[in-house]
Amino acid sequence: MQSRVLTHTTILALVATLSLVGCKKKPTQLGGPTGPGTATGPSAVTPSDIGPGVTIGGPGARPDVTSADLEKRVFAPVYFDYDSAKIKPSEMSKLQAVADALRGNNKKLLIEGHCDERGTAEYNRALGERRAQAALAELKRLGIDASRLSTISYGKERPVDPGHDDTAWSRNRRCEFVPLDR
């Protein structure tokens, strides 16, 4: 009798488990999702498809930047406090070094603003831009012509440290400096 009950219970548990699994998987089966890329429509359009449209920035307003350029991070990043775009006194010497390197030549400089992952996307994109602009303002104060400087905010999209702790976050709240050889 005991073994009978046991069998019974086991089967019930098994059936219940299977039912639950079935429930969970149901959306996947019903959705029948075709992964992106297996698309049949106008997928994977290339940037060259983009027409002239309403380009309003005007030519020369910002230098072209390639992915190779972005690898050239020869300057020390400037770090920020959480949710702040204020340049800390401890970071001033790094900006001084950037300014020194820009004197005596006409190179342009790209300033990237970055955030840690603890914020919503668009708010972080705005915060990253403010960080880049704070660095830009400081370089301007140090005598660099603003026409040589441009900004990119990546928000939280390009962390340098993939971790999810205080150390990673403090390394990711930063400005990077990319010299452009033109």
Added chain:
Amino acid sequence: MKRLLAFVFGLAVFQVAAHAQVTVVKGFQKRLVAVNGFGGSALGARLAEIVANDVRLSGYLGLARADAAEFVQQGNVRSDGSVECFVTHVVTKKMVLSKAYPARGDTRRLAHEISDDMVKAITGQRGIAQTKIACIVKRGRNKELAVMDYDGANARQFSNDGLCAHPRWSPDGTRILYTSYWRNYPDILEVNLLTGQRRVVAQFPGLNSGADYSPDGQLVALTLSKDGNPELYTMNAGGGGLRRLTNTRGAESSPVWSPDGRQIAFVSDERGSPQVYVIGRDGGEPDRLTVSPSYNTEPAWSRPPAGSDMRPMIAVTSRVGGKFQIGLVETLAPGQGVRPVVADGADNEDPSWAPNGRMLVFTKTRNWRSRLYLLDVVTGEELELPALGEGASEPAWGP
């Protein structure tokens, strides 16, 4: 016999579980429908499966067995491939839907049309089964724009830019504005979903992001930093007519139009932590809408259709105790607290309203993996959409 018993009991467990999931949630009674399907053919079975899932995702309706249902659906596939669907009120025997649908190649589309007709016939409300959702899909290190059916099916990729963000639909559903790093800088592009053609909408020095079409499609609200820190602007959707709305020491972001197109809600951190403000479409002094919790971002303003039982409201992403939750702001009274609706310890972000003004799609991130979920704000019920590649985020529900 023992085996049979076990099987029957197991089935009952399943039924009860399925039943409990869709009936009374937080005091709201869904209209329960028994979906009997469309006969035994392969097409009939496929239609029944999709319609049942639509009922499950509809908000207004719930699935039930015939003996527990208020309405019974019946249907069949005729020899010429056309489909009939009938919905009857069980108690009064009144037939509320009796409709024939011509044969069609696209089974999913036909099923969604039937589902929306059922919602309309039973509740008088607009269904969402024929709508689409745009989102950002993760592909290796890249993030690209994708568009799928509202139930997660038929996902298609519409960009190959490396990094994309913040998709927003044109009111007619033919185009999407999004932020693209296609030339490494954040620009605003528009893609035509019918042709795949794209155009540059804003490409100023600095930040170009957060674009949102006005309800009439004539204007675009956006964030630009060309004049200093990130500020709010509007421009003509076709280009030109740029107008600056704010002038603050902080950063403005995430503009969203009111349903009547007269106001714009947005995020500003001018007074410290980010909060939601409302400003007239022509500028002026903004009203601070939210005061607590200390971090409210990503406002999404619902646009329930005429005749809806829902009122317009604003969904936001709040941060509480280091976690993100979805909350609602139900009036425009200044200085409010936000009522949390998804606060489960995961990170919940990017709310976007269905055109019925009742369902939300949002991103839920657990263990650094992002999935899209639907939320019925009336019942509080959450439903996970099928996984999309390596992760999906920033959903935008189409018109």
